[in-house]
Amino acid sequence: xxxxxxxxxxxxxxxxxxxxxxxxxxxxxxxxxxxxxxxxxxxxxxxxxxxxxxxxxxxxxxxxxxxxxxxxxxxxxxxxxxxxxxxxxxxxxxxxxxxxxxxxxxxxxxxxxxxxxxxxxxxxxxxxxxxxxxxxxxxxx
Numbered sequence: 795x796x797x798x799x800x801x802x803x804x805x806x807x808x809x810x811x812x813x814x815x816x817x818x819x820x821x822x823x824x825x826x827x828x829x830x831x832x833x834x835x836x837x838x839x840x841x842x843x844x845x846x847x848x849x850x851x852x853x854x855x856x857x858x859x860x861x862x863x864x865x866x867x868x869x870x871x872x873x874x875x876x877x878x879x880x881x882x883x884x885x886x887x888x889x890x891x892x893x894x895x896x897x898x899x900x901x902x903x904x905x906x907x908x909x910x911x912x913x914x915x916x917x918x919x920x921x922x923x924x925x926x927x928x929x930x931x932x933x934x935x
Contacts, residue, residue, distance in 0.1 A: 823928035
């Protein structure tokens with residue numbers, strides 16, 4: 795009888811999802827910001843590109859304020875919340891701009907991405923920060 799009770803109590807715990815995620819962010823993600831549709835593309839080699847309308851920012855080599863730069867990302871799914879950093883480097887690999895973000899996934903193709911533009915300190919929750927829901931539209935693997 796004890797075995798059945800233990801089994802009955804154990805089954806609900808086995809049905810819970812793990813809080814850690816192994817979701818790969820490589821691909822093209824679509825979101826809306828201030829009424830405008832935009833895309834955030836994460837490449838498998840660590841580069842990212844942002845597209846809004848006819849504006850394209852990012853990749854292995856682009857011009858920002860008359861300087862040649864590149865845009866790369868870091869992704870740490872071992873942290874809670876997940877950490878994503880969007881970093882622009884100059885040709886000498888010096889950081890020109892860095893956006894510190896957090897993320898959480900509803901499923902493997904829906905991500906909530908948040909950042910605080912007011913500081914260099916990483917937010918720990920989505921309260922009081924700008925966040926956007928991104929939906930994966932292609933997987934670039």
